[in-house]
Amino acid sequence: MKAENKYLQLEMEILREQHNQAVPVAKPKALDAITELELEVSQLNIVKNHLEDEIKDHLNIIENQNKRKMQLLQSLQEQKEEMDELKYKYEQMNAAHSHLILEKEEEIKNLQKIIEELKAQLPGERGDAQTLNSDIFQETKVKILRKKKVQHLRDQELHLNRELERLRSHLLESEESYTQEILAAEEKEIQLRQKVTLLEEKLVASSKASHQASVQIESLQEQLSLVSQQRDENTLQLLLSQEQVRQYALSSSNLQRVLEHFQEEEKAMHSAELAKEKQSKAEWKNKAEKLEGEVSSLQQRLDEANAMLDSASRLREDLDLKEE
Numbered sequence: 145m146k147a148e149n150k151y152l153q154l155e156m157e158i159l160r161e162q163h164n165q166a167v168p169v170a171k172p173k174a175l176d177a178i179t180e181l182e183l184e185v186s187q188l189n190i191v192k193n194h195l196e197d198e199i200k201d202h203l204n205i206i207e208n209q210n211k212r213k214m215q216l217l218q219s220l221q222e223q224k225e226e227m228d229e230l231k232y233k234y235e236q237m238n239a240a241h242s243h244l245i246l247e248k249e250e251e252i253k254n255l256q257k258i259i260e261e262l263k264a265q266l267p268g269e270r271g272d273a274q275t276l277n278s279d280i281f282q283e284t285k286v287k288i289l290r291k292k293k294v295q296h297l298r299d300q301e302l303h304l305n306r307e308l309e310r311l312r313s314h315l316l317e318s319e320e321s322y323t324q325e326i327l328a329a330e331e332k333e334i335q336l337r338q339k340v341t342l343l344e345e346k347l348v349a350s351s352k353a354s355h356q357a358s359v360q361i362e363s364l365q366e367q368l369s370l371v372s373q374q375r376d377e378n379t380l381q382l383l384l385s386q387e388q389v390r391q392y393a394l395s396s397s398n399l400q401r402v403l404e405h406f407q408e409e410e411k412a413m414h415s416a417e418l419a420k421e422k423q424s425k426a427e428w429k430n431k432a433e434k435l436e437g438e439v440s441s442l443q444q445r446l447d448e449a450n451a452m453l454d455s456a457s458r459l460r461e462d463l464d465l466k467e468e
Contacts, residue, residue, distance in 0.1 A: 205332075206337065209332055370452070381442055381445075388435055
């Protein structure tokens with residue numbers, strides 16, 4: 145009986161040690177996996193928010209570039225319109241100036257013709273000399289004034305030509321500068337749009353990864369909840385079995401003391417009563433063997449719980465490999 149009692153106590157200690165080693169270790173593994181996934185989801189959300197902010201910044205830059213391009217085009221159009229207006233005024237003034245020069249040249253020719261005619265009549269008309277000289281003086285004065293006016297018009301024409309050339313050069317320079325700025329803005333816009341497209345692709349990938357990680361976390365949490373429930377049930381059953389083992393051990397110890405007492409009075413005891421006591425001992429032994437079967441069943445269920453936890457751990461390793 146003592147040997148059987150020690151055997152039961154030894155089995156109980158082995159089960160307790162296995163329970164202390166297996167059950168507390170399983171839960172932290174799953175919790176660590178969930179914590180790592182939650183941290184990864186948090187980091188993915190941070191990256192997602194950063195990408196969204198960067199996309200907004202690039203879109204604002206593109207919008208500003210487009211506004212700048214429209215302003216440059218509008219300024220260029222205004223300068224072209226101003227140039228066309230100046231060109232039209234110059235052409236009108238040039239036409240009027242040419243017409244006026246032709247008229248004045250015609251008048252000068254007519255005056256020269258009159259002077260020549262007067263000179264031809266001068267020897268036969270001495271009495272009209274003073275009048276003729278006065279007329280010639282007036283005509284000469286008019287001629288000088290007209291020449292001055294013609295020269296003034298020519299000076300105006302030269303000034304207008306120079307101003308027109310200056311405006312033309314300025315317009316060409318402005319047009320070239322604006323064209324370069326527009327081309328640079330369009331190139332910058334293309335680059336920014338490409339970058340925005342790349343960032344949007346990264347954002348989509350980050351969202352998918354975050355969603356997958358969230359789904360995996362939910363799955364692991366469900367598995368952890370199930371394993372924890374099974375662990376609690378197995379732990380409760382193990383405690384009950386341990387209590388039964390303790391009660392059986394106590395009963396066995398009491399029985400051992402009774403047997404020792406009976407052994408002292410064995411000669412005085414009836415053989416039938418001794419057989420009954422042996423039968424009682426056999427019954428206690430059967431109960432102990434049945435208890436061993438229950439403990440073995442509990443151990444098997446603990447092994448199954450550990451296998452489920454190992455499966456969750458392998459799932460986490462597979463997720464890490466996929467992310468790499």
